[in-house]
Amino acid sequence: MSQRTIGVTEVALRDAHQSLMATRMALEDMVDACADIDAAGYWSVECWGGATFDSCIRFLNEDPWERLRTFRELMPNTRLQMLLRGQNLLGYRHYQDMVVDKFVEKSAEYGMDVFRVFDALNDPRNLEHAMAAVKRAGKHAQGTICYTISPLHTVEGYVKLAGTLLDMGADSIALKDMAALLQPQPAYDIIRGIKEAYGDDVQINVHCHSTTGVTLVSLQKAIEAGADVVDTAISSMSLGPGHNPTESLVAMLEGTPYKTELDMDRLIKIRDHFSTVRPKYAAFESATLVDTDIFSSQIPGGMLSNMESQLKAQGAGDRIKEVMEEVPRVKAAAGHPPLVTPSSQIVGTQAVFNVLMGEYKVLTGEFADLMLGYYGECIGPRDPEVIEIARQQAKKEPITGRPADYLEPEWDKLVADSEALEGSNGTEEDTLTNAMFPGVAPNFFKTRDEGPKSVGKTQAQLDAERNAADTAVAGPIQYRVSLGGREHSVVVERA
């Protein structure tokens, strides 16, 4: 039996710890696994993106550019892959095209090979410039479809979007399922549809989270439909809100017409490495093992908890059900954007405002921008009445063109801004860092010289916790305490 080889992208160094432990893993906890990762036979290793960049400068006092340089040195034989938010780069606003060019050039120079370029609204115009920049740099431009479910999203629509991305020069197509919503049948249908429409040579990469417990089956059906590369995480960094286990994927394909070329001995070493690392970050982990609520609510878990805390802050924690019923209405008014950062926050916050203050009585600035086209186009038309409210409240006119076309050149100002900061080293890298995270970079530049600061626990702390838990099981503890030469019997119990 001739077997088709399925490529694998390992996400342990980026999305796995982003999803499992709030992106807190320090570079020092990754370096010892890199030689094995480099030799394991992956198609690529995802290792950089918005949240990891942010976390480096916000929590870990690590220069994210140095992290990338280190990966390049430690994994010379592997394609390094990153997630790029199109015209947003790694930030939360649209950047003028020259900033996009600079970022892509620098990332390529530091050794990035594969750029997975996406847009939260699936507006191809927001990918266009970044994709072209990647191609000019001679790197792999992966055009991305964000998968979501709505009355307007269809298999045919996704297939058509793939065609647009291919016309744009995409070297491959990524089907990105950030909410673990991709069920086996649509996974099969979309990938089969793309292959049939544009040819079997079109490379398709599939990215699924494991939150709903069903997406390893979706990967199986995706592979049967012709998918070329799938994303997984080494088992000790897998499951829950993360990804399907790499070793389980290998086992899944044994005996089928498909195979991976992964080296199981290397996988075991990578697994063992991260199984000692993961407990250090347990404080950042959620308890979610599997959660299928999203299939009925259509609301990602992170968005839900965000809305809950907004309501609680307003003393209205009991109104979550109303907000959950409001979300689909707001989403429809906005033209059915996929609910992924930042659209999930924008729609969620507006739903909270609508419930607390009356429907569209007060708009957030971001929601007004969304309604006025400043984030781009969604799949559906936006509600004209709400557009009019946005126009009046925001005192801005709606736009219909590519959002970045409305921006003035800004590179020189960004350079001047960053060079004025204490601790800035005057490089374009620092300018880009500050451009994308202006609220965080200034402090990072000041403290950068102090070097990395891990937020993981030490082995001693883990041991102390285990002891404390053992103690708690036994209830109140009696101690003999010597104090001032006299012995006392003391019973200690937490108040």
Next chain:
Amino acid sequence: MSQRTIGVTEVALRDAHQSLMATRMALEDMVDACADIDAAGYWSVECWGGATFDSCIRFLNEDPWERLRTFRELMPNTRLQMLLRGQNLLGYRHYQDMVVDKFVEKSAEYGMDVFRVFDALNDPRNLEHAMAAVKRAGKHAQGTICYTISPLHTVEGYVKLAGTLLDMGADSIALKDMAALLQPQPAYDIIRGIKEAYGDDVQINVHCHSTTGVTLVSLQKAIEAGADVVDTAISSMSLGPGHNPTESLVAMLEGTPYKTELDMDRLIKIRDHFSTVRPKYAAFESATLVDTDIFSSQIPGGMLSNMESQLKAQGAGDRIKEVMEEVPRVKAAAGHPPLVTPSSQIVGTQAVFNVLMGEYKVLTGEFADLMLGYYGECIGPRDPEVIEIARQQAKKEPITGRPADYLEPEWDKLVADSEALEGSNGTEEDTLTNAMFPGVAPNFFKTRDEGPKSVGKTQAQLDAERNAADTAVAGPIQYRVSLGGREHSVVVERA
């Protein structure tokens, strides 16, 4: 599109807590979920078996017969299902046929509907009598194939075994994958093979554990091949060494040519119930989330940890690798039995003995019995040299017939034995309980009147633990301590 309905067996009340929390869940933690389980639309609810019976009388001071009666009352509309170890019933030796008859009659009288009958060696002669007894009682006799991997186990062999079970009158066939070894392709091939050989009307139930992370895909392929019923556990009682989540199965089939008839609102209530119960038993849970080692080692996790503790007890913890290499040799000598209770313990202990004392220098009584045919026949021939060693050491002759045919009538003696015990109530139920667990029942009979004793934690204990863990995070704690009228400031830190 016409959709085929897939039945679902919920295992939360038996195998899920057996696999996740050492079978410790008390009846009181189940009763509040029963109304929802009864109305959810399951094909059956597995709720009784050897380990739950044992745990009731060993740890929980619960009468297992009363537990069954309670289930029957609380779930009047649902098929109750149990796992029956063929001629071993729920115990660890072969019982004479009349004992088997009595047990099946009593279980049926208490309301058991579906008897999943299996034998660790897959020797049909060990199922024959129990299956016939089930049919005489007018209940559903499910003939079981224990799935394993060896050089001798083939798809054709499993298909043939299914035929033998059908000839025996099996109302359905269970494919039982207790070690999460069943990969998608063999799952498909075996079920397709059975359906093609014996007709599409043959009902096939598939039972998989989730340990290796791959078996939800195996259930998908099993269903594509024609499987009729699959076993799952409600999500809050799923994954790890347990089973695939029920809700994920529902999501998996949406949009496919298959569907379940489960009521998602009920599933959510069941899930929420057990999500509050599970933490009470956290002390019994293993940390295993996913483990694919078994595909290379062929040694189930429980067997491995058992051998490790045997070695450690002998001060030879460093010889585990030798033992792991010895296991395949011992298994081959015994004719390749599936490694499941009790064969896993028998083979594992002998492998330890061989490494510590020299190959077959000392045999355990159980291994000698296995070699001499007293457990039945395996798929392969047994090593004649080792049979000869067993004959000499055990001073017993090899047998080739059905093991139970060599037993003398024993019912009257069992009655007399149990009636002599303090606290025995003189019923056939007590006779059966003592017959199956003679080392445990006498003490249970004595303490039965004291009523159930939960070993789960209370909410107060859980809160105390959480506080202790919080404290450990914060490091040293300062206390104000009043002692003899004087106030002291004391800093306490674990040494």
